[in-house]
Amino acid sequence: MAERLLRADARRNRARVLEVAAHVFATEGLSVSVHEIARRAGVGTGTVSRHFPTKDDLVTAVLLTLTADLVAEADALAATEDPGGAFFAFLGSLVRAGAAHRGLARELTGAGAAAGAVEVRARALLVRAQEVGAVRPDVCYADVAALVTGCTTREGGPLETVVGVLCDGLRHTTRPREDNSA
Amino acid sequence: MAERLLRADARRNRARVLEVAAHVFATEGLSVSVHEIARRAGVGTGTVSRHFPTKDDLVTAVLLTLTADLVAEADALAATEDPGGAFFAFLGSLVRAGAAHRGLARELTGAGAAAGAVEVRARALLVRAQEVGAVRPDVCYADVAALVTGCTTREGGPLETVVGVLCDGLRHTTRPREDNSA
Amino acid sequence: MAERLLRADARRNRARVLEVAAHVFATEGLSVSVHEIARRAGVGTGTVSRHFPTKDDLVTAVLLTLTADLVAEADALAATEDPGGAFFAFLGSLVRAGAAHRGLARELTGAGAAAGAVEVRARALLVRAQEVGAVRPDVCYADVAALVTGCTTREGGPLETVVGVLCDGLRHTTRPREDNSA
Amino acid sequence: MAERLLRADARRNRARVLEVAAHVFATEGLSVSVHEIARRAGVGTGTVSRHFPTKDDLVTAVLLTLTADLVAEADALAATEDPGGAFFAFLGSLVRAGAAHRGLARELTGAGAAAGAVEVRARALLVRAQEVGAVRPDVCYADVAALVTGCTTREGGPLETVVGVLCDGLRHTTRPREDNSA
DNA sequence: TATGAATGAGGGTTCATTCAT
DNA sequence: CATGAATGAACCCTCATTCAT
Structure with missing residues (x-):
C-alpha cells in the first residue's frame, strides 16, 4: 500500500480530491475540469496532478474506489448457496452504485482497466445463475450491462x-413468451 | 415555418448540415467539433452558426429530426385497438432509434424541448397499456425511459x-413476484 | 502555393506572425511562448495556432523562410567555375544568416526537415572545394557545421x-602544420 | 567559504547534487527539471533548493566547478615561456571542457559571474600570444570565444x-591572406 | 537540516462563436 | 447569405519554488 507511506496531510488531500472528484463526476459528468475539482477540494491544480498525473488517472482512481466495495460484495455472494439470489442481489447493488455515481455508470460495468474486476465477477455470477436455471439462457453479459446502465439513469x-x-x-420462466417484435 | 422563407440554397445547406450532424453525433458522440461537422458538410463554420446559433441548437435540431418519425409512428399506434401491442411496439422503435443515434439516446426519451413530443406520446401509450392490464401498474414513465436508454447502449x-x-x-403478470430486495 | 489562396488579411497575419516569430526566436531563443508571440504580433493565440498548428511548425516555418534565400544562393554558387570561392562565399552567407537569427543557427546547418535543403547544398559545395584542393581534405561537413555555428554566436x-x-x-595549405595537441 | 560551516552530511549532499547536475546538464541540457536532478541525486527537492535557491544558482555553481580546473591550468600556462603554445593549448582545453559539458559551453567562455575567471585568463593568454606574434593581431577575445563555442558543438x-x-x-602568418568577402 | 507535498503561474493547444470579407 | 479567419477563454499538464512536517 503506497498510501500508507504518504504523509498524513498528503493522504488527506488525496482522499479529499478523490471524494470531490467522485461527487462531481457523479453529479456533473466527466467533463468537469481538473481546475474545478481542485478548486472545490481546496487545493492547487498541481496537487491534483501530483496524485493523479492525468485526468484519466483520476477517473480511474474514482472508479477503483467504487469498485472495491462491489468486488467484495460479489465475492461474498459467489460463496452463497443460491446462485439466482446472488445474481439478482448483485444486480441491485450494481444499479445502486451506478445511480449514485451516474457519470461513471458506463465505465462501472465495462471492461476499462479499473472496472474489469467488477465485470469479471458479474459475468461469473450470471453464468452460475443461468446454469441453475434462475436466469433465462438467451441473455449475455453485454445485455445485462446495458440494462443495468439504463437503470442507473433513473432520476x-x-x-x-x-x-x-x-x-x-x-428471470427464467416456463411461460410461453409473447412476441415483442416490432 | 421560417424554412419556407429560406432561399433554396440556404435550405439545402441547412438540410445537409443536419444530415451530417445526425450521422456524426450518432457514430462519434456529441463531442465532435462544429468545425468538423461543417467540414464534412462542405460548408463554412459560419454557415452552421447561421442556421444553428449554438451547438446546442444544432443538437436540438437533430433530435427534432429523429423525433418526427417516432411521433408519426406513435400517433398511428395510438389509433390501434391493441394498447399492449402498441406500447411494446413503440418501445422497440424507441430503442432502435436510440441505438442508431447513441449520442442522442438520453435526450430522445427525455423532456428536452426537442424530444418532448415523443415523451408525451410515449406516456400516453404507457397509460393506455396499463389501463387494459397489459403492463404492470407500478411502473411510471421515468422507469420506462431509463430502461429504454439502457437498451440503446447495447453495443x-x-x-x-x-x-x-x-x-x-x-408485462403484467398474475404470478406472485419474487422478492428482489438486496 | 497555398498561400496564394489565403485571403489578404489572413496572409498578412500569417506573414506578421512569421516575422515576429523570426525576430523573437532570433533575439530571445526558442523558449519564448506562443502567447507572447501572438501578443507581439497583435493577434489572438488561436490565430497563431491556425497558421502553425504546433509550436514546432512555427519554428520550422521560420527556418524555411530563412533557408529559401540560402538555398537559392547555394544553387547559384554551385554553377560557378570556382569551387573554392563558391564554398567560402557560402560559408560567409551561412554565418550571416545564422547570426541574424541566433536562436535558429543550430537548426540551420542541421538535418532538421526544414533545413535539410541547406545541408545538402553545403555538403556538395564542400566536397567540390575539397576535390579541387581548395579546402583541406581532413575536414568533414560536421566540422564545418560546428564552426559555422560558433561564428554565429559572435555578438x-x-x-x-x-x-x-x-x-x-x-584552406588547404602545403605548409607543414604545427602541432596543436594539448 | 560558507562550505566550511556546513555539517558533514550537508556538504556531502551539496557535492552530490552538484555532481549529478553537472552530469545531466552536460548530457541532456539545461532543460532537465530540478525534480529530476534531486531524484537522481537521491535527495529531496527542498535540499537542492536549500543549497541552490534558484535553478540559475545551480547552473552557476556547476559552471564554477568546471572552471576551477581551467583556471588552474590557465595560471600554469601563463607562467610558461611560450605564449603561443600556452594559448593554443588552453584553446584545446576550453574546447574539450565545453564539449564535455555541452549545455554549459556558451556560459563557459562568457562573462557570466561564474565563468568570468576563465575569461580573464583566456584574454590574458590571447594578448600575450598576440604580442609575440603567434596569433594574428586582428582577432579579439569575442572572436575566439565564439569559435571555441562552435567547436564544442561538434557531435x-x-x-x-x-x-x-x-x-x-x-595562427599568425606572413602569407598574403586571400579575400573571403562574400 | 532534509523532506517532498503543495502551490499556481504559465506552457501549448482546442474550439464554440463572431465578424470582416 | 456564405465564408473561414480571428478570437480568447478554457483545457490539461509541467515545474521552479515554498513551507509544513
Missing part, C-alpha cells in the same frame, strides 16, 4: 421498480 | 434480447 | 574576422 | 580536426 425516484422490472425480465 | 450485438427482457419485465 | 561586433579565421583555417 | 566525432582548423586559422 428523481426510487430504483426499486426499475430493478424489479429488470429482474422479472431476466 | 456489438442484436437488440432483440435486451428488448425482449425489457418487455417481459414490464 | 556585438563584425563577423568578418571570425569568418576570416575560419576560412584561413579551412 | 559524434573527434574534436581534433575542428580544433586544428581553429588554431590554423588563428
